[in-house]
Amino acid sequence: MPQPTKGARLGGSPAHEKLILANLATSLFEHGRIKTTEAKARRLRPLAEKLITKAKRGDLAARRQVLTVVRDKGVVHTLFAEIGPKFADRPGGYTRITKIEPRKGDNAPMAIIELVQEPLVGKVTTRKAEPVAEVAEPAAEVVEAEAPEAAPEVAPEVTEDVAEEAAEVK
């Protein structure tokens, strides 16, 4: 029995849903971050991440598969030339959804979905890695990764500029 797609159904028909998601993916790769409803963001995330995985593969077959969803050749070019190589060492999780205040007018829950810009911190554990060989190594790196986050919590009254700098460093 086929497994139903997770998340909300969008639009009025399957074709409309496909078009909505394709347009959202195109906008996301064009602008890097987009504001949309939470339901649409949650549906867009798996699609966008699969497209980025194809962009990381980078061959002509992958490019043609992406072109069936994202019809804009310029956007596909940026996806394969810039976005794909940027995520070369990131094992998935290329996008981030942050909920924002509900929309004025219809109170719809809104969210911002963006491509993760921050460099990868901490230990990357792949599924095929043997956990026996590296036990002592990840613990030390996790402490290092969490150190910059712990620093702002000590002083809650940091100004906004300082916080922004901290975010950039992180």
Added chain:
Amino acid sequence: MAVPKRKKSRSNTRHRRSQWKTAVPTLVACPQCREPKLPHIACSACGTYDRRQVIAPSA
């Protein structure tokens, strides 16, 4: 077309409307600016979530 046979009394109307109440939203203090904000949602005052600038601050 079906229409009401009797006038709805003021008492009935008011009893019905007495159940029509608003609920107080759950709010938490923003870790960045201490303003009350909705939980798990970016602060609308300073525009941060998890100390990361997400949207432009309102002020």
